[in-house]
Amino acid sequence: MxxxxxxxxxxxxxxxxxxxxxxxxxxxxxxxxxxxxxxxxxxxxxxxxxxxxxxxxxxxxxxxxxxxxxxxxxxxxxxxxxxxxxxxxxxxxxxxxxxxxGRIVLWVGKDSRLDLSKGMDVLLEPTIKKIAIANPKHAPYGKAAVAAMEHAKIYDRVKDKLVLGENISQAAQLVESGAADIGIIALSLALAPPMQAAGRYWEIPADAYPPxxxxxxxxxxxxxxxxxxxxxxxxxxxxxxxxxxxxxxxxxxxxxxx
Incomplete structure (x- = not known):
């Protein structure tokens, strides 16, 4: 029992x-x-x-x-x-x-020689062949990236260099892996310790894109x-x-x- x-x-x-x-x-x-x-x-x-x-x-x-x-x-x-x-x-x-x-930033790998102090104009550098962003068709951070480039009046000059990640993490991975020279990614990713160790960023002013x-x-x-x-x-x-x-x-x- x-x-x-x-x-x-x-x-x-x-x-x-x-x-x-x-x-x-x-x-x-x-x-x-x-x-x-x-x-x-x-x-x-x-x-x-x-x-x-x-x-x-x-x-x-x-x-x-x-x-x-x-x-x-x-x-x-x-x-x-x-x-x-x-x-x-x-x-x-x-x-x-x-x-x-959320906020967006320009992000490059630690070995990049690009001068991020130029702000959005750095995307016009002739050494840049590919710019990574999230797909603006369904990723909000991709839409914000396009808006920021349009605000800087450079979108038409760089749009042919864009490579699209399925989401913002994939856009960051494109830069980290060397598949893209620079990317527009989320500040929340750039601040993560692994990303800080792998690269550097410049925060895009908040008034350059819709909240x-x-x-x-x-x-x-x-x-x-x-x-x-x-x-x-x-x-x-x-x-x-x-x-x-x-x-x-x-x-x-x-x-x-x-």
């Missing part, structure tokens, strides 16, 4: 552990690559839950979610995508959250809405926001929760 009770207790404890330690699936824009690995690790340490991050282009994730991809949370680099999902009833009502404003307003939303198709709310609250809190700021994100006013 005692053995049976012990066995039942062990089953109960196992079930409780399974119920407590759950997985949250998050679709996150590639500019969050380094920042969210840190945020997710801290959240996991705090809660015991597991965070499964899928990183990619916001536009591609938007299409996947429309087609039924079972993510719990969507962190987009363009708030327009979660707003569109909200309009068609694919999000938990009231969960839309403008979590950050990259980024938004998150909890999805109706997810299996773990309560855990998704908990993760979103963590990102909104003082600790989460401090980590985001370290990676160069601007936090919209009055968005930090105690």
């Amino acid at each position: 005692n053995r049976i009770l012990i066995a039942l207790c062990m089953v109960f404890i196992t079930c409780v552990n399974v119920a407590v330690a759950e997985e949250i699936t998050i679709a996150a824009a590639s500019d969050l690559n380094f920042a969210f690995r840190e945020v997710a690790a801290e959240y996991e340490n705090t809660t015991g839950d597991h965070v499964r991050l899928s990183l990619g282009s916001s536009g591609n994730f938007y299409a996947q979610i429309q087609n039924g991809a079972p993510f719990d949370l969507f962190f987009s680099a363009d708030i327009a995508y979660p707003r569109k999902l909200e309009e068609v009833g694919l999000t938990v009502p009231g969960s839309l959250y403008p979590y950050a404003i 990259i307003e980024q938004g998150a939303v909890i999805l109706m198709g997810g299996k773990n809405q309560e855990r998704a709310k908990a993760f979103l609250s963590f990102v909104q809190g003082v600790e989460g926001q401090a980590m985001m700021k370290r990676y160069g994100f601007v936090i919209p006013a009055d968005r930090v929760k105690p």
Whole structure:
């Protein structure tokens, strides 16, 4: 009898552990690559839950979610995508959250001799054969890169040199690997320790392109809405926001929760 009770207790404890330690699936824009690995690790340490991050282009994730991809949370680099999902009833009502404003930079590898103090005009250097940006058709940071070049009145002169990454992380990889001479990438990537060790950057003035307003939303198709709310609250809190700021994100006013 005692053995049976012990066995039942062990089953109960196992079930409780399974119920407590759950997985949250998050679709996150590639500019969050380094920042969210840190945020997710801290959240996991705090809660015991597991965070499964899928990183990619916001536009591609938007299409996947429309087609039924079972993510719990969507962190987009363009708030327009979660707003569109909200309009068609694919999000938990009231969960839309403008979590950050992104920035873009010129970035070169550490061995490059390009003078970044020239600002956007450095893209006119004849030694530059390829300029990497994210695909502007579906990547918000790619759209911002094109806008910055148009603002500097150099887009028509350099557009034939553009090479497109599927997302902003791939654009950075093109430069890091030597496949491109220079790139326009997210400040959040340039500030990551591996990227700082691999190259240097010049921040493009914020008035040179429309604000990259980024938004998150909890999805109706997810299996773990309560855990998704908990993760979103963590990102909104003082600790989460401090980590985001370290990676160069601007936090919209009055968005930090105690």
